[in-house]
Amino acid sequence: MSEVNMSVNLGGLVMKNPVTVASGTFAAGREYNDFFDVSMLGAVTTKGVSLNGWEGNDSPRIAETASGMLNSIGLQNPGVAVLREKDLGWLEGKDVPVIVNVSGHSRQEYVDVIEALEGDDRVDAYEVNISCPNVDEGGMTFGTHVPSVEAVVSSCRAATKRPLIVKLSPNVTDIAEIARAAADAGADALSLINTLLGMAIDARTRRPQLARVVGGLSGPAVKPVALRMVWQVHQAVSVPVLGMGGISTGIDAAEFMLAGATAVAVGTANFVNPRAAADVADGLRAYCIEQGISDVNDLIGALEC
Amino acid sequence: MADSKLIEERALVVSNEQVDKRLYFTVLESPQIAAALCPGQFVHMQIPGMPDKILRRPFSVYATDPGSGTLKILYQVVGSGTEVLSNVVAGAHSSLIGPVGNTWTPPAGARALLVGGGVGAAPLFMLAQQLSEAGSGLCVVLGAQTKDALVAYDDYCALPGVRVVAATDDGSFGHAGFCTQPAQEAMDSGEFDYVAACGPDPLIRIVAGMAADRSLPCQVSLERRMACGVGACLSCVVDTVHGKKRCCVDGPVFEASEVVWQ
Numbered sequence: 210m211s212e213v214n215m216s217v218n219l220g221g222l223v224m225k226n227p228v229t230v231a232s233g234t235f236a237a238g239r240e241y242n243d244f245f246d247v248s249m250l251g252a253v254t255t256k257g258v259s260l261n262g263w264e265g266n267d268s269p270r271i272a273e274t275a276s277g278m279l280n281s282i283g284l285q286n287p288g289v290a291v292l293r294e295k296d297l298g299w300l301e302g303k304d305v306p307v308i309v310n311v312s313g314h315s316r317q318e319y320v321d322v323i324e325a326l327e328g329d330d331r332v333d334a335y336e337v338n339i340s341c342p343n344v345d346e347g348g349m350t351f352g353t354h355v356p357s358v359e360a361v362v363s364s365c366r367a368a369t370k371r372p373l374i375v376k377l378s379p380n381v382t383d384i385a386e387i388a389r390a391a392a393d394a395g396a397d398a399l400s401l402i403n404t405l406l407g408m409a410i411d412a413r414t415r416r417p418q419l420a421r422v423v424g425g426l427s428g429p430a431v432k433p434v435a436l437r438m439v440w441q442v443h444q445a446v447s448v449p450v451l452g453m454g455g456i457s458t459g460i461d462a463a464e465f466m467l468a469g470a471t472a473v474a475v476g477t478a479n480f481v482n483p484r485a486a487a488d489v490a491d492g493l494r495a496y497c498i499e500q501g502i503s504d505v506n507d508l509i510g511a512l513e514c
Numbered sequence: 515m516a517d518s519k520l521i522e523e524r525a526l527v528v529s530n531e532q533v534d535k536r537l538y539f540t541v542l543e544s545p546q547i548a549a550a551l552c553p554g555q556f557v558h559m560q561i562p563g564m565p566d567k568i569l570r571r572p573f574s575v576y577a578t579d580p581g582s583g584t585l586k587i588l589y590q591v592v593g594s595g596t597e598v599l600s601n602v603v604a605g606a607h608s609s610l611i612g613p614v615g616n617t618w619t620p621p622a623g624a625r626a627l628l629v630g631g632g633v634g635a636a637p638l639f640m641l642a643q644q645l646s647e648a649g650s651g652l653c654v655v656l657g658a659q660t661k662d663a664l665v666a667y668d669d670y671c672a673l674p675g676v677r678v679v680a681a682t683d684d685g686s687f688g689h690a691g692f693c694t695q696p697a698q699e700a701m702d703s704g705e706f707d708y709v710a711a712c713g714p715d716p717l718i719r720i721v722a723g724m725a726a727d728r729s730l731p732c733q734v735s736l737e738r739r740m741a742c743g744v745g746a747c748l749s750c751v752v753d754t755v756h757g758k759k760r761c762c763v764d765g766p767v768f769e770a771s772e773v774v775w776q
């Protein structure tokens with residue numbers, strides 16, 4: 210087999226291949242250990258973590274929709290201390306970088322989570338999820354208007370020198386504007402897309418399918434939207450992009466890289482095929498060989514319009 | 515708790531047989547999962563031929579035959595996935611993840627009362643087989659809407675040393691009415707020191723309440739919508755006195771006393 214360089218650099222995070230998992234779909238990897246070895250991945254991205262833990266939303270928390278699903282898990286997590294003990298403990302010694310996905314209800318909470326992890330050398334990068342409701346500002350999500358994006362990103366930036374990835378919400382009018390705000394405030398990389406707000410209804414009972422009424426859409430159904438946003442963001446900023454949204458094959462991953470992504474994440478596909486993330490990494494390499502590409506970096510933004 | 519490894523296996527559909535209007539037994543060849551599976555555990559099944567619905571469906575395993583490497587599922591057609599499944603023919607393939615979840619844990623030597631409503635009869639059958647072999651006394655109460663829907667009745671009756679009581683909503687067979695009444699009578703007889711229940715949520719709740727009133731230890735098998743089926747996504751949580759637990763891997767069997775009913 211011919212050699213392909215699969216290694217990429219995502220804003221200072223060196224990954225042996227461009228494939229990680231989407232936060233919240235893979236826990237910290239232990240649950241998938243019977244299916245493949247996490248060291249096959251370019252990085253593991255952990256479930257969103259807050260300072261002291263959140264209960265999450267009521268059930269039902271998911272609904273299946275055409276080629277996708279809605280979720281309203283509500284960022285249930287046991288808090289950063291438990292993440293360190295259990296998840297980082299499990300990942301320790303595994304040959305894979307760890308991206309910790311950070312949640313907060315206030316600017317200070319994001320900073321507190323990062324500070325709780327700064328001394329922990331099992332963490333390689335942060336992915337700051339700015340789709341959380343901003344309690345200080347009346348519950349509107351941080352990620353949907355420029356001033357709160359700037360504020361939360363610059364606070365996180367001041368708290369760490371590690372690679373800082375900012376995860377954007379697609380539920381905005383102009384993704385490029387939000388991307389620029391995050392990059393200007395010090396993000397080393399941007400990840401997108403988080404889930405698209407949607408809902409599902411049971412016509413017979415006249416009731417919403419989710420206890421929270423609305424939830425986030427993910428899976429193959431969102432891929433065209435995700436590709437479009439990755440492409441727009443790649444054109445708007447100079448920092449690298451971690452692309453996600455409906456990726457389930459190596460070809461999907463290649464499409465995201467052509468649109469401008471430096472790395473990709475596999476989310477909902479893990480639920481369909483528990484080996485999906487490993488299969489995407491293998492499939493991307495196979496695509497490169499088939500296309501006669503010797504360096505996967507050559508794909509980044511190579512879309513010919 | 516069964517601490518077996520999870521296996522993803524390509525399974526051959528050996529048969530898929532309609533046994534009542536909306537009820538089917540399907541036999542799948544899945545030798546590794548069939549060999550490892552314990553009573554109460556389930557498989558997370560990809561429905562063949564349904565490209566626009568991507569999630570797997572969880573089904574309890576009704577019985578296994580490690581000799582032939584097969585497992586059997588009893589399912590009811592309730593929606594799009596089970597509708598498609600009912601049209602799958604022998605020779606098709608599906609992907610299974612299993613064995614998922616924990617198992618029933620009756621106390622050693624327990625004289626057990628099993629209560630199964632509808633397809634709730636499915637996750638109890640392997641437990642009944644196990645208890646029948648142990649031979650310490652077992653009564654099974656099965657409920658269904660009609661006589662024809664009591665599709666597991668004969669299998670249960672064939673187990674040595676098992677008393678089977680049937681109830682039908684329309685009175686076409688056995689006790690007329692819900693199976694909660696024969697279940698209550700059995701509990702009041704004082705013959706039992708362990709209760710296991712599965713079926714529609716309201717049934718489970720009533721049985722759990724009756725067991726609690728009589729200080730009988732009771733386990734229930736619960737259903738939640740599941741995405742990953744392996745414990746990673748937190749889609750399937752059950753409210754318990756110890757906080758939220760994952761139905762797929764911390765359950766599906768729970769101590770009834772631990773569940774906080776909605």
Ligand SMILES: Cc1cc2nc3c(=O)[nH]c(=O)nc-3n(C[C@H](O)[C@H](O)[C@H](O)COP(=O)(O)OP(=O)(O)OC[C@H]3O[C@@H](n4cnc5c(N)ncnc54)[C@H](O)[C@@H]3O)c2cc1C
Pocket residue numbers: 272273556569570571572573574575587588589590591592593594595596597633636637736737738739740766
């Ligand atoms: C641990 C466990 C064991 C089960 N064992 C059996 C069994 O032995 N026999 C049987 O007939 N049924 C069983 N069920 C229920 C079965 O999974 C659902 O009836 C089935 O998923 C319905 O799919 P559908 O596409 O036909 O329905 P739809 O309503 O079209 O499904 C839409 C979505 O909701 C989910 N869903 C709908 N109803 C349920 C439900 N009751 N529980 C979980 N998810 C649901 C589906 O999986 C799918 O993702 C079990 C459920 C669980 C959680």
Ligand SMILES: Cc1cc2nc3c(=O)[nH]c(=O)nc-3n(C[C@H](O)[C@H](O)[C@H](O)COP(=O)(O)O)c2cc1C
Pocket residue numbers: 231232233234256257258280282284310338376402403404426427428429431453454455456474475476477478741747
């Ligand atoms: C069940 C579930 C839980 C999720 N939890 C998180 C989370 O904790 N933090 C986060 O930033 N994104 C979370 N997401 C969003 C995903 O990481 C990802 O951005 C999105 O699902 C799109 O990718 P996909 O289509 O490949 O799933 C979650 C998604 C799902 C389906």
Ligand code: FES
Pocket residue numbers: 739740741742743744745746747748749750751760761762763
């Ligand atoms: S279905 Fe994902 S945690 Fe149970």
